[in-house]
Amino acid sequence: MALPDQLNPALRDLPVYKPGRPLREVALEIGSSPEHLVKLASNENPLGPSMRAVMAMQNVAAEMHRYPDGNAFDLRQCLAKKLDVQPDNLVFGNGSNEILEFVAHALLKPGDDVVVSQYCFAMYPIITKMMGANVIEVPAKEYGHDLPAMLKAITPETRIVFVANPNNPTGTIAQDRDIKQLIAEMPPDVLLVIDQAYFEYGEDTLDLLPLVCSGDHPNLILMRTFSKIYALAGLRVGYGIGHPEFIGALEKVRQPFNLNAMAQAAAVAATNDQLHIETSRDQNRKSSIYFGTSFKRAGIRHLRSAANFILVYVEDGARVTAELMQLGIIVRAMDVYGLPEWIRVTLGSDMENRRFHQAILQVLDHPED
Numbered sequence: 001m002a003l004p005d006q007l008n009p010a011l012r013d014l015p016v017y018k019p020g021r022p023l024r025e026v027a028l029e030i031g032s033s034p035e036h037l038v039k040l041a042s043n044e045n046p047l048g049p050s051m052r053a054v055m056a057m058q059n060v061a062a063e064m065h066r067y068p069d070g071n072a073f074d075l076r077q078c079l080a081k082k083l084d085v086q087p088d089n090l091v092f093g094n095g096s097n098e099i100l101e102f103v104a105h106a107l108l109k110p111g112d113d114v115v116v117s118q119y120c121f122a123m124y125p126i127i128t129k130m131m132g133a134n135v136i137e138v139p140a141k142e143y144g145h146d147l148p149a150m151l152k153a154i155t156p157e158t159r160i161v162f163v164a165n166p167n168n169p170t171g172t173i174a175q176d177r178d179i180k181q182l183i184a185e186m187p188p189d190v191l192l193v194i195d196q197a198y199f200e201y202g203e204d205t206l207d208l209l210p211l212v213c214s215g216d217h218p219n220l221i222l223m224r225t226f227s228k229i230y231a232l233a234g235l236r237v238g239y240g241i242g243h244p245e246f247i248g249a250l251e252k253v254r255q256p257f258n259l260n261a262m263a264q265a266a267a268v269a270a271t272n273d274q275l276h277i278e279t280s281r282d283q284n285r286k287s288s289i290y291f292g293t294s295f296k297r298a299g300i301r302h303l304r305s306a307a308n309f310i311l312v313y314v315e316d317g318a319r320v321t322a323e324l325m326q327l328g329i330i331v332r333a334m335d336v337y338g339l340p341e342w343i344r345v346t347l348g349s350d351m352e353n354r355r356f357h358q359a360i361l362q363v364l365d366h367p368e369d
């Protein structure tokens with residue numbers, strides 16, 4: 001028997017997550033240079049990181065012979081203060097994707113069930129299948145999560161329910177009362193993960209932190225990230241906010257130095273740069289209005305989004321993605337999400353938005369508006 005036959009059977013049909021393509025690679029392929037490309041494929045913040053974060057990284061660069069603080073003391077204190085939670089409500093991951101993995105390791109074994117929605121974030125099924133557990137996919141309702149149906153889909157074998165709110169890739173957000181009902185009616189032996197990667201873009205989003213801190217919902221964990229509004233995707237910092245008891249279990253799964261020292265320093269600085277966060281939110285709001293009105297004018301169907309990206313109906317997402325790429329615009333085709341007629345476009349800078357808009361009109365053969 002060869003080594004491939006010895007692989008963990010859970011890996012057999014496991015797809016590899018396909019990230020947005022790096023600028024340099026695309027530039028090489030279309031014979032352009034990275035500066036001329038517009039990357040709107042990975043929901044990154046077009047403003048770039050806070051200068052305070054950049055300076056914090058420069059300040060610690062000469063200390064990189066030291067191991068990082070395994071407990072992320074400074075970041076934990078500063079985030080706990082900002083969120084008004086206790087330090088032991090927090091667990092840090094190498095991106096919030098790593099928190100997903102902690103949760104899976106802590107709870108899942110072969111044969112268990114995990115409930116997700118149709119059009120959910122691609123990592124949930126991947127992590128579930130990696131553990132040999134089964135995915136129960138609940139049909140979406142108007143492209144969003146049907147939370148009452150997800151509650152009903154819970155089986156005796158269900159260990160986790162994943163809900164991204166807002167959801168990626170659809171940008172949909174659940175009604176507050178559905179979220180509250182879901183939390184209230186979750187069986188106590190099932191973990192509810194509410195992934196709030198785009199929380200900070202929300203205008204007056206339901207605040208679930210008091211519920212977490214009340215201690216009455218030990219089976220609820222929120223996930224947030226420094227990859228989106230905080231503009232530090234390259235550093236990989238995410239965190240979970242939950243009951244200290246469950247957080248303690250996740251700490252057993254976590255590698256001691258999963259959060260590197262530069263990332264910790266930058267995340268502290270970014271947390272404290274409220275102006276950068278406000279500016280990023282303003283830019284996103286402005287882009288959202290620009291896309292909304294220009295799509296409406298051109299008669300291009302799209303979903304209303306509560307995040308920093310937008311799902312756009314183009315009939316043939318693969319073709320349009322390829323043609324946009326030839327024009328130097330990188331977006332994300334959605335066939336892997338079961339949405340082959342759509343593309344996902346990150347809201348960019350004003351210049352990037354305009355270039356995307358011109359290109360999409362050209363590709364869809366719309367008269368210039």
Ligand SMILES: *Cc1c(COP(=O)(O)O)cnc(C)c1O
Nearest residue numbers: 095096097121168197225227238
């Ligand atoms: C971008 C995103 C994340 C964040 O991933 P990181 O690992 O923190 O970069 C998590 N969940 C969803 C739904 C996302 O879209």
